[in-house]
Amino acid sequence: MHPDLVALLALQDEDTAVAVLEARRRELDARETALDQERVTAEAAIARARSAAEAEDKKRRELGMKVQEHRALHDRHLAALDVVRKDREATAAMAQIEITRRVLAQEESEMQSLATRIVDLNQTAELEQLSLADLAERQGTQRAEIAAARGEVDAELGTARAQRNQTASRVGRPLLQKYERIRGRENSNALYALRGSACGRCNTAIPLQRRNVMAAGRSVEVCEGCGVLLYASV
Numbered sequence: 076m077h078p079d080l081v082a083l084l085a086l087q088d089e090d091t092a093v094a095v096l097e098a099r100r101r102e103l104d105a106r107e108t109a110l111d112q113e114r115v116t117a118e119a120a121i122a123r124a125r126s127a128a129e130a131e132d133k134k135r136r137e138l139g140m141k142v143q144e145h146r147a148l149h150d151r152h153l154a155a156l157d158v159v160r161k162d163r164e165a166t167a168a169m170a171q172i173e174i175t176r177r178v179l180a181q182e183e184s185e186m187q188s189l190a191t192r193i194v195d196l197n198q199t200a201e202l203e204q205l206s207l208a209d210l211a212e213r214q215g216t217q218r219a220e221i222a223a224a225r226g227e228v229d230a231e232l233g234t235a236r237a238q239r240n241q242t243a244s245r246v247g248r249p250l251l252q253k254y255e256r257i258r259g260r261e262n263s264n265a266l267y268a269l270r271g272s273a274c275g276r277c278n279t280a281i282p283l284q285r286r287n288v289m290a291a292g293r294s295v296e297v298c299e300g301c302g303v304l305l306y307a308s309v
């Protein structure tokens with residue numbers, strides 16, 4: 076077997092090992108991203124409840140000022156009623172008082188429901204805050220596990236990549252470039268053994284003449300069907 080082919084077969088195995096480690100690394104990253112997302116969602120729920128409570132409180136303050144104005148108006152109408160002498164004026168003053176009372180009653184009931192909503196929203200925010208604390212505690216353990224696993228994977232990756240680069244240096248440059256191009260494109264193996272007289276990947280028949288060149292692993296050829304590198308196993 077050609078030394079290039081021997082090195083290339085070893086390189087392919089080592090690249091597969093690197094790819095497995097890289098996939099594990101991505102999976103750890105994804106787990107951490109999911110934890111971050113979970114936390115962001117929990118924090119957003121607190122912020123939402125708090126800002127809703129603030130908005131309702133602002134409404135309540137504004138309404139409170141209106142209520143004060145309307146109470147003062149009501150008092151003025153009452154005072155006016157005391158001093159009127161004529162029936163017609165008294166009827167008009169009574170009507171004013173009635174309208175103001177109705178408005179006040181409505182505003183006060185609205186104040187009451189605002190107060191209830193504010194209490195509810197603050198309670199929601201506090202509950203969310205408590206569950207965020209739980210979440211942070213639970214995530215602390217998970218994050219530590221992820222960090223430890225990542226440390227291990229990174230160390231293994233460092234070794235595996237160094238090994239892979241060392242093997243790559245033993246493959247002739249033109250063949251290595253072809254291999255890396257295919258590997259980058261296909262995101263899978265780039266080198267396949269002939270299966271019978273056909274490509275081991277796509278099953279395209281390889282002419283006898285080319286198979287003869289490849290015989291006993293003397294040369295590596297490109298499959299015309301799928302573009303991978305082909306060799307004849309000894």
Ligand SMILES: [Zn+2]
Nearest residue numbers: 274277298301
């Ligand atoms: Zn093929």
